[in-house]
Amino acid sequence: MKQVFFILLFSLCSFLITAQIPVDSTVGIKPDTTVLAKTDSNTLLLDSLRMDPVVIIKKDTVVSAAQLYYGRLQKALGKSSFLNTSGTAAGSMNQERQDAGSDLIFYFLLALLILLAFLRFFFSRYLSNLFRVFFNTSLRQSQLTDQLLQAKQPSMFFNILFFFIAGIYIYFLLLHFNWLIKKDNLIIILICSLCIATVYFLKYINMKFTGWLTGYSTAANNYLFIIFLINKILGILLIPFVIVIAFSPEYLKKPAVIVSLLMVGIMFLLRYIRSFSLLHRQIKVSRFHFFLYIAGIEILPVLLIYKGVLILLDKNL
DSSP states (O other): HHHHHHHHHHHEEEEEEEOOOOOOTSOEEEEEEEEEEESSSSSEOHHHHHSSOOOOHHHHHHHHHHHHHHHHHHHHHHHOTTTOOTTTOOOOOOOOOOOOOHHHHHHHHHHHHHHHHHHHHHHHHHHHHHHHTTTTTTSOHHHHHHHHHHOHHHHHHHHHHHHHHHHHHHHHHHHHHTSOOOOOOHHHHHHHHHHHHHHHHHHHHHHHHHHHTTTTTHHHHHHHHHHHHHEEEEHHHHHHHHHHHSSHHHHHHHHHHHHHHHHHHHHHHHHHHHHHHHHHHOOOOOOHHHHHHHIIIHHHHHHHHHHHHHHHHHHHH
16 A cells, blocks of 8 residues: 555656756857856856857948948049049940951952962972072073973963962952942952953964964973963962952052052063063064064953953943
């Protein structure tokens, strides 16, 4: 009986006894103070050093820091000579860029440059001898001339290159002097190149036939060699001028046209001087007869073809 009573009393006491109340150290606790948390039987001393301090930033402090930063930034920008924030604002009008319409011309010139690069790579020796003969180096010119005359294939490719470059150069001259209105026309370039090729083909046939008929085949061949030698050098020298005339602004086109025309005139004059010195030694031709030949065979057909091209362009454009 005593044992049963003791068990009931122990059970009743266990329901009345409560555990220690937990204390949250982060709620309602101010930093830098010692807080006493009371329980039913013990007193818990909390150390304020174990608490995480809460940093309180006032609104006035944030505003003053922002103003200080903004002021220093404006001062640094005002001293910069590149930004010029303190100067007066100037308005600029954006103009729509007009399409020049030179896509076909660009690709055509690019194809000519690629052709020249291939010729320079595969026929480098021929190109080197070509310039050495043109500038009349210390080596024997007859030996270099024989080497150039025997190279038929590279000579043909360089002649084709000259025909295309001369055609596009004449096309840009027609545009520059307002003799042609329609731009970016590849057909006109091909027509000009075909006309140049026709002129020199007829000249070649004529000189070959004349040399065979008169018995001066060697003099005719040397004369043709000088003509096509000057043409090949002229075709290479005209490439940078054609590029400048095609894609440069107007203030660069005019000097390029003038310099290129002077260069063409000098090259043609040099061709006639060398031809006369050669023919004078071999067939004893006088200056007057040579001038008549130049006027009747060289200049007059070119002027007739030029006049015919202008008439054709006026009818079709």
